[in-house]
Amino acid sequence: MFARENARELPSEMGELRRMIDEVDAEIVRLLDQRARLARRVGEVKRERGLGAYVPSREREVMDRVFSLSEGDFPKKGLEMVFREIISCSISLEARLKIAYLGPETTFTHEAARRAFGSSVEFEPQASVPEVFARVERGEAQYGVVPVENSMEGAVTHTLDELMNSPLKVCGEVYLPVSQNLLSKEETLDEVSVVRSHPMAIAQSAAWLRKYLPWAKVEEVESTGEAARNAASEPGVAAVGSELAAEVYGLNVLARNIQDSRVNATRFIILGRSWAGATGKDKTSVVFSVKDRPGVLKDALSAFADEGINLTRIESRPSRKRAWTYVFFADFQGHPEEERVQRALARLEEYCPYVSVIGAYPEAPPEVV
Incomplete structure (x- = not known):
């Protein structure tokens, strides 16, 4: 009897839930339209004042606020994706980027x-x-x-x-995260006779390819994108590449995460005409050269240590101005608007004939597979 009553009640309950979802959707659309009108006005103000449409510090502020407002029912990753597209659409309304x-x-x-x-x-x-x-x-x-x-x-x-x-x-x-995948128009591994990709992608997936596709011929091409195009048009060909490539070229993902290392990630930088404003959680990038004397690099780096500034990366490159001379690239936590950073950079200039701040931006959390 109880089961029959539930069966009768279920359609009406589902109908009510769907009606409530429709009401929420209508409110979301209304608010998105309102946000779009505000974004257009923001664009007008920015143009009047000669400001850029893309403001990384503001985007970080919006994302942090969105996360703080969420009660956790909607997955955080999904919330980030939704608001990334909302911000992207808003930027496109402000200016053509x-x-x-x-x-x-x-x-x-x-x-x-x-x-x-x-x-x-x-x-x-x-x-x-x-x-x-x-x-x-x-x-x-x-x-x-x-x-x-x-x-x-x-x-x-x-x-x-x-x-x-x-x-x-x-x-x-x-x-x-570097997530390499095997992509093809074919539906099974047995149908794959050739695997193509960029040399680095092939190297990153070499062990998997040897184990699961020992019969396949492996060929290098200019990019993972070119490999995906080949796989879309040639029978028996598979590409090592991203899931985005599978989406764009209509390929099947025959295997996911075939890279040998599960902790492989790439860091990308965004280039513009000026650095970003301070958010309170920032990075600064600087390039500098040092004088030719013992201990000078230690002295130069002490400028950061004495101010309690954490260096996250340092690299050396040939200066290309004189043989066997080098410049150093360093990233550190902080922003040039901070007094401690200003003091550290002033100290750095005491030891270095050349110092240039080449960027400041919101610090992104590292991601790994």
């Missing part, structure tokens, strides 16, 4: 650019890191996205070399 990135489409840099800016702005793939810098420097794109380091492979030297001489500033960062 072009984002240059190291292409082609569906590469990890493309994915990082989408994570930073959402999908409502215009993305322009470039063939090399210098071309990304050049597009932004010439004003043909407002921002650029390039990789700067990998947790397994270390620094991306092309990016460091461009930062050394470019007037552009680092205004943001994105960490992206």
Whole structure:
């Protein structure tokens, strides 16, 4: 008897729940329209004052506030994705943004650019890191996205070399887990006879390929995006690449996370004409050279230690001005608006003939697979 009563009550309860969801959806749409009107007005004010549409410090503030308001019923990751797209749409209403990135489409840099800016702005793939810098420097794109380091492979030297001489500033960062996947139009591993990808992606997945596809011929191509295009058009071909590539080219994901290391992530930087404002949880990037004497690097780094500033990365690169001379790239926690950072940079200049702050931006939490 109880079961029959429940069966009769269920349709009416479902109907009521769906009616309530429809009401919530209607309110969400109404509020989104209201937000869009406000965003258009913000865009007008920014244009009147000569301000940029993309403000990383404000975006961090919005995201932090959204997370604090949530009661936890809606998953945090989903909340972040929803508001990333809301912010992206709002930016597109304020101004038309072009984002240059190291292409082609569906590469990890493309994915990082989408994570930073959402999908409502215009993305322009470039063939090399210098071309990304050049597009932004010439004003043909407002921002650029390039990789700067990998947790397994270390620094991306092309990016460091461009930062050394470019007037552009680092205004943001994105960490992206390197998740390699086997993509193909085929439906089973048995149907795969050729695997193609960028040399680094192949190297990162070598052990898995040897174990599960020992019969397949492995071929290197220019990018994971090119490999995905090949897999979409040629029978028997699989690509090692991102799930974004599978989505764009209509490929099956035959295997996920086939990379040998589960803690592999890449850090990307966002390039603009000025650095970001302070948020209270920031990073600053600086490049400097040192005088040729014993202990000078130790003395230079003491400028940060004495102020209690944490260095998160330091790299050396040839200066390209004189043989066997080097410059140092360093990232540290803090912002140039802070007094302790100003004191540290002043101390650094006492030991170094050249010091340049090349960026300040909200610190992104590192992500790993």
